[in-house]
Amino acid sequence: MKKFLSILLMLTLVLSVFSFASAETVEEVIAQAETMTNEELYKKAIEEANGKSMLGIGNSSRGKTAKETFIELLKGIDPSFDTTIEWTQPKNNSIFEALTGSNEYFVTLIQDGNQIQSKMLDTGELLNFVPLDWKNAEGVARENNENPLALQTLNKVFEFNNQGDKTYMNCWDFVAPDVHPLFMGVNSEPVGKNFLYMLTRDDYATVVKEAYDKLDADKQAIFAPTIEEMAAEAADLGLEGENAKYALAWIKLWCEQYQEETDDGPICNTLVDKSAAGQAGLLVYSKLRSVEESESVSVNNVTVAAYQDGYEGFGGYAYKHYMMIPKASQYPWTACAFIAYLTTTQEGFAAWGKDMGGYAPVPACMQDHSKDGGDEFPAKNDRGYDWWLNTGKLVVEDPAYCASVADTLGDFIDMIVGSKK
């Protein structure tokens, strides 16, 4: 009996060693996959995933729609292909906890550059994969979208209810006394905090300063004391840019004054109602698409601040959805194929592409939304990524920068928000 057990143990050990030796690591799979075309990846995915059940996790519920068309695509290549992918969307920041040390999920669609950088990339929990077809795509915007790989850039823009006399022609108008813009807050959705982190980067701080310079003297006088107060704070926080104090002043006033809402949906519901005269907010642009016209509600009750002639300063903020592979993914080939499908084809991106305000780095994935509202609802005519970037002066999330300032700026912001009455 002892002999038998010893032999069994030895056999198990030997088999384990061999199986480990022959298995490819996720990193190795990614390295190979980055040299393959989409079609080759799809075949690899069919080999790997046929008959299996997989679990994807993401911050966007639309991953569910996308995985269905992905399965259809693979079935089109191999009619015998049969797999199930469950898509899960965790709450309250728990996606990072779920992904840490887990081998449950084969792929993730994740947001919040700061946490991705510091909790996932720096620790090697998530791995980056850039499809060959993405690199070779015509007109692909590689800069700031490649590592981590961005599925899309989404804009949150300043809007205001135009039913009163109040107008907002400068980004400083949103932090003027007695203005309480609606905002999702800095902690319930951490990309809101990333927006404020990004403002302190030199180029965006300069945008804030230039907008301040365009204000008339009376308005400048209102903000000047806060700006001066922030000069010392900027030095304490290690922000060396000469315009950092302008950014910090704007952040301070914004944090003191914003009115927190649970989501952009309720913000939109509020702004489009005629009773919210003069109310402003920072919200995902595409929410306007879901408004039904009625006696008291209309898209035309809202003005997109940056669309006004003569508007000064940044018109909003852009964050990103990233596609990544967990280091312990059990189906890395399928993950690569799924990512390639979503980021390089119009069908794959369709779940998000149908909305305005979401921009894929590969132009071929995009749908045209420049005439969504026509003459009837001009606020819904999306002027496109380039316009928003250059004219609308969107502040765009950069994971590395966010992670580099989060430790100090995070406390600064939390103190202001926590001291609010």
Added chain:
Amino acid sequence: MTAVVKPISPWKRRLNKITTYLSKPQNAILLALGIILTVTTIWPAFTIVRDTVTIHSGTVDTRGAAPGQVYTSFNWTDLFAPASNTARKLAQINLWTPLLNSVLLSVFACLGSILYGGFFAYLVTRTNLKFKKYLSSIFIFPYIMPQWTLAVIWRNLFNSNLITKGADGLFASVLGVRMPLWWCTGMFPSAVVLSLHYAPFAYILIGGIFRNMDANLEEAATILNTPRWKTFLRVTLPLVKPAILSTILLVFSSSMGSYPIPHYLKLSTLSTKYVELNVQRTGEASVLAVIMMLFGIIILMVNQRTTSGRKNFTTVTGKSGQSSVVNLGAGKYILSFVYILTTLFTGILPIILFAVETFLPNPGDYSFLTAGISGHMTTKWWMTAENVSENGMYGQKGMLFNETIWSAFGGTLLVAVLCALVAGTIGTLVGYCVSKNRRSKWAAYVNNMAFLPYLMPALAVGVAFAKFGSSIGIYNTFLLLILAGTVKYIPFASRSALNSMMQISGEIEEAAIIQDVPWWKRMTRIIIPIQKSSIISGYLLPFMTCLRELTLFMLLCSQTKIITTLLDYFDEMGLYAFSSGINLILILVILLFNALVNKLTGASIDSGIGGGDSK
């Protein structure tokens, strides 16, 4: 010749003792349950305590940590012994203010629920109040509904562009009334809403005692010409003291762990702060969860000191010889009217608003009030069969065709049924075994261990199971939800079962033992049939509570897994038509099950909480 008795070795004597002890089913079960409950309660708690000293990448506790360092005391020192002015201010914001708010909120919720629910209990059981049957049914509605729904209703009623910013609520838009800020957000509305939610608790617990209280003492006081108020203060109130204490303990711990109400009404508490801190201060968030757990332990100790195990949470202290009814005179109509009016706001109005909301063109868009129904109401939230983003549907199908909603509903039913079965069975066994070992310290330990999770704030238990689930790879599984729900709700069944088992004379079972009737037969043929109403309540309560539980489950699974997380998702997204529709469905299901079980067995929600004796 005398026989030589061979001495038994101490080891064998001990073994014999153990064998004899375990030969009794109640002892063997008690031992097994003690081990199971210890593991399922202590292990998750240990996981969360460990998390407070673990370094989390990308968070503040990496400050000053050496490469490769795994543990740190930073999270504790940063909160309790901050090193700088900034840290001190942050500790105030992140710990002391939320802690104070949590304690105050719990105290106010206790006071509110006892005054509102306790007084109602007195009126229903001891006076000739009119419309008792109607009022009694409608009064428990806020407890049936998910707790944050009243908070959402509060916002929709009282918010105004002038005060809270944003769009006008119903009061402002229809009546032009704008309530002050303290009325709309913060401590006051949170305390009121929590009080309304837990008032049925007080009603059921205190009402149980009132209902069965012997009136002889009060009558004696009346004969001695004692004024009615004095009789109430000196005779009646002391008699209901145990029930009031029970209400305080239960409401305090439940309020302490409430997340959605302070979240929606913008009050910073330990629960809301936990969720906020989890991004950058994960370890400190765990410290907050540990503090919440400590409150649970303190409450358990207070409970132990103030009442004996026998009296705990029983609504029946003995069979009443007679009961008297106080004549309210004209007050019976006035008070009835007052309660009809208040329950209209807490029970009927939410349901009407939920129903109306599902026919509005946009969330909160009451255009039909001024412009007429035609063209300003819609059935799209129910009937849309396609996946569309236009017209406010956000890519969702109408509720009747929405697979996500029905799959989440199925998930909830699965969790509720299994939690009820497991918690009900374990709780019943705990009750039985503890009642058979009344003087045993181990039995007292098992009883406390079974009851402890109930006194732990739900969020703390949720956090503990989230960490525990992640560490063993069962995060976002039904198994984890069922495990957490079972542990949290065993007390419903164990308390109910214990109180009812205490009422069964030991002679009944002893007679069966003499007849050599096996244990399982004694249970199924004698014990369970005698107390079936209480035992079924022990199954029913976990089931009902699971159906509308959010705080416990929200950190354990994805948003679409069960109906309450999905409901919360829709509420947060501002898709009030969906959340309202789901609320309606939930309320109907709970009422339906309650009525069904009541019809079949005589048990119901209000017969189980704290006692087990049906009305």
